[in-house]
Each structure stands twice: as C-alpha cells, then as structure tokens.
Amino acid sequence: MKTKKTYALLLFFSAIMSTVSCVKELDFEQLDDVVLTPVFEADFIYSEFDIEEYIPDGLPPDTEFTLPPEVLRDTVNYDLVGTDFAVDNLDRVELTIEVRNTIERPFLIQFQFLTQNEQPLGQLYSVPVQAGMGAGTQPVISFSDPNPIVLDNATLNQLSSAQKIATEIIVTSLNTDLRGVLNIRSKASYYVNYEL
C-alpha cells in the first residue's frame, strides 16, 4: 500500500515537472528584427605642410614663387568604404575635416576617391582654408563645406570600388618670407546598420 502511494506521488511529481516546466511567451522570431547600429569614430587623413621645407634654395627674400602641382599631390590607400560590408551595412559615413593654418595665405584642399587604377569616383570634395596670421600666432581653423561631409548610402554605393584617395593642396603662389604650418586633421564617423 505504502509502495503504491510512493509511486503515485512520484508519478504526480514527474507529471507536474514535465507539464508545468515550459517556456512562456517567448518569441525567437524577434531575432529577425535585431539591428546593430554602432557608431565608430576613427581617424582619417592627417598631414602637416611646413612652408619652410618647400622654399626653393637660392631665392632672394620676399620673392613670390609657385610650387609644381605634383609636389602637393598624394595618393593613399583607403579601401574601407569599398568593401562589401561597407556597401551593405553602412548607413552613412560622416567626414569631419579640420585645417589649422598659420601661413598668411589662403589654400584649397581637395580630395577625390579613386579606383585601383586611379580612375576618379564620385565627386571632388574641397575644403577652403582661410589665411593664417603668421608663424607663432594662434592658427586659424577652417572646416570643410559642408561640415561634416556626409557620404550617404547612395554615395557609398557609388564609391563601392574605391581603393584610394587622392589629396591635393592648392595655393596660387607663395613667398619666400612666409613662415608657418598648415595642419590637416580629419576623422570619419561610420554609422553602421547591421541586420542579423
């Protein structure tokens, strides 16, 4: 009799466990709605243009001179926006470009995305740089126009085969008496939109 009771209790206990132990109100289909939207801040291009390094030897004081354009041109490898991940999962990229100038001349900085074969892609971006107030003074700070430069998803699609960036510093003419430095500092904010 006791044995039967024990078995009955055991059965009851097991039955409760197997029926009650369940998972309520869970919805794993919500996984489809998961979107990762981190924003990553990363340094972009930087450059320092110290005019003293570019003054040709043997010129008398207070002489105007020009630099051949190729001297102030450069190409760097940059394939971050040209990857499949970027094209598929970047909502936009915002470029902030800040130029500090102490040279008493205005400049124009231009950059352009290029393919592997150096074919231009998309538009040419320019940053007008105001003239500075001379070596040793507080630098005059200029930003890109617009600031920041927004590469939206459509633009990123256009740039999908970008592998390089060409940069160029443009200045009409310089003077052997000029002193000072031009500092280009920039960052990119990558707005990710990654759906699981």
Add this chain to the structure above:
Amino acid sequence: MRILLCLFLGLLGCSLYSQNKETLYDFTDLPQSLLLNPGAEVNFNYHAGVPFLSQIHVNVGFKGASIYDVFADDGRDINQKIENTINTLTSNDYFTLTQQLELLSFGWRSKRNKDLYYSGGLYQELDLIVYFPKDFAVLAYQGNQDFINVPFRFSNVSATGELLTVYHFGYNKKVNKKLTFGARAKLYSSMFNFRSTKNRGTFTTFETPQGNNIYQHVISNADVSLQTSGYASLRDIESEDNADGAKQVINKFLGRAFLGGNLGIGVDLGFSYKLEDQWTVTGSMTDLGMIFYTKDVETYRARGNFVFEGLETPITDENGQDVLDELEEAIPIDTLSTSYAALRPLKLNSSIKYSFNRYDDGTCNCAIEGEGPLYQDAFGLQVFTQFRPKRPQYAASLFYYKRLSSFLRTKLTYTVDDYSFKNIGFLMSTHINKINFYISANNLLEYSNLADARGASIQLGFNVIM
C-alpha cells in the same frame, strides 16, 4: 520554434541539476552524497549505480539576465531590450553550463572493519563558464562614439571550458561515534580544454586636441591568450565524408576518455562530526587538483602596443600604407605549443544540522553499531563555494530533511545564490527493497517559466542500495 524550445528545455529540465547540489549534499540515504562529501555518514553496506543512469546532472546558470529578458513576447522592441540587458549586465556576470553523467558507481563496506566503506566509479563532466565581455559587447552594439577616452578592457574576455572523465576511489572511515572522515583520490582524463583568462590591456580612442590628428587609437599593453588542448588534432581531421569525420572525432574522444587524454590528479576530503547527539557539522573540499596539459596543446597569444592616428599624407618612409600589416607587426599572434597546467574548480561545502524525532522500524544497523535509532527529521544550514576564474561563486541554503517512511525520504531547501534569492529545491528518494530512485529539482518557483529562470534544475538517478 517555440515548441522546439519547449521540448528542448523540457528535456533538459528532466536532467537538470544544480551545480551546487544543495539537495543532495549530506543526503546520506544516497551514495551520491559521497561524491560531495567523502566523509559523509554511510548507513548502508553496499551500493551500485545503474550504469549510465545513476546520476544525470545538468546545470545551466545565467547570472545577471535570463533568456526572458531579451526574448519575451511583450511587444517591446528587441533592440531596446538587448541594449537594456547589455547595460544591466557587468563583466562579472556569466553563463555557466555543467553537465555530469555517472557511468559507473559502486561501493561496499569492508568485511574486516565495519567502520570502513569504500566507493569508486567513473563519471564524465562538461564544465563551461563564459563571462560577459561587457566592454566589447558595448563596442559592438554602440560603437566608440560615446566612449571617447574610455578604455575597452581585454580583461573582460574570460572563459574556460573542459570536457573530461573522472576516475575516483574513496575511503570513508567512522573514526569514532562522533567523527566520520573520508578522502577520495581522483584521476582526471581531459578530452578537451580551452581557457582564456588573465587577459590584459586596453583599447582606447583618445581625443588629442594638440595631436597630429583628432584622435589617437591606442592598444595599450595588450596580452591576450587562448590556451587549448585537444583542439589542434581535431582541426587536422580532414575528411570529405561528414559521417567519417564525425566517427574520427568520436574515436579520438573515446580514446581520451579512457585515460588517453591529458591527465591530472586530485583529491576530495571531508568529514562529519556529531557535536552532541542531535547536532552534526560537516565539511568537504572537492576537486582539489590540477590537470597537466602536455598533449595536443596549442596556445595563441597576442602581445604588444599599437597606436593609430590615421593615414598620413604625404607618405614618408616612416609611415607605411597598410594599417593592418602594421598592426600585425606590432601585435603579432604567436602560436605556441608549450604545456600548461590548470587547477580544477575547487568546491567547498559545509553544513550544520539539528536532527530530531527518532524512529526505529528495524531497518537500521543501530543494534549492531550499539547506537540509538536514527532520526526522522532534521533541519539546518549549508554553505557552498566554488572557485571560478574571476571570483568565487557562493550559495547558502536552509534545509529540512524528512523521512516520511522507509520507502520515501525527502529534503526541501531554500537557497540564496548568485542567480536568485528565492530558490526552492526539493529532493525525493524512494527506496523499494534494494532499488532506489531519486529525483530532485530546484528553482521550483521559477518552474512555471523556465525561460525567466536564471538556473533551473532537475536531477534523477537509479541505484541498488543494501
């Protein structure tokens, strides 16, 4: 999907068992209590576990969050729930999984000395703990924009996992009427192990108003390593046929299970002491030991410092062009095959118990031992500690033991631990002739919704006890 999960958790539920085996500890009617305290009192003369069925144990624990926190069907946006959960969790929260399957279990009382009881056996164990890598979860989920000048710490990455078999043999001696002492020797054979603990270093994006560029991205004093054993040779199994590949893996594991793996040794120690007739204190220390990983070892280690300030133009000789190449050069990933040793997770148990309500139904050995009859009821307090990579886990339980009849013995526990403050556990053990069947569950209050539980368990097993 929901049905599948129900089924899965239901099945899991049938074999769940808490890592802290609070219902089984000092439950001296069952031989499995000797695995928790080799110095537990033994009131039987012989036991044999039904092979593969004498103890099935799985424990799943989440500290800090539950599945329900994220997947509840409550109409809230899942991304919001994930973000809330990430914000709530800390790097000391973890997911843990322990599973044990007793393959063999036996024991007998010495014929020459009635005060000696020997026991031995073999069980398989899987033990996994993964700490929540909070800083990197935040980095992946939110990015670094809101965390400028804030370090992301590599020490957040911490996990260990082990699959092993344990061969053990124990000795239990009733020293006198008051004291019972026991020890158990263990031989570990590890089939698979990985560990990534003691990682150091930080990744920080500093704002640098006077620097070369707007930011400096700095990896500072990084020292990150992953030790593995039993992995390299599995990776080398290259079979076009999946079934054949699986067979090779299984054969390798079986070989390692039967002492072909990385070996280790350990010991369990324990005692029971009757303070007065009705008061008993017990204590035990289990898995004090270590495993020596010498075979099939592969360690990956990355160390170094790296600073990134952007792409410099015009390019000079000092700055190259490929950031990833530079990173690899600065922080190379070395693959080493040096041996290592690791401690087993040490567990401490102790209890104090007050027994009352004597009975004598003629089944006990009291007459032979010259002692009074046993007690039907007992209550007391138990504490449990397990050492883990970051810090120990603790639990404390109040318990009530009740021998309802010679057929049915039960124990009820209330436990406070890392996971919950309302953990009710229950063990029921039936003894019908020599055949014993026991079943135990904890977190009973959470049982109506397992997904919201942070650690739920049932365990069961069959023994022959004389």
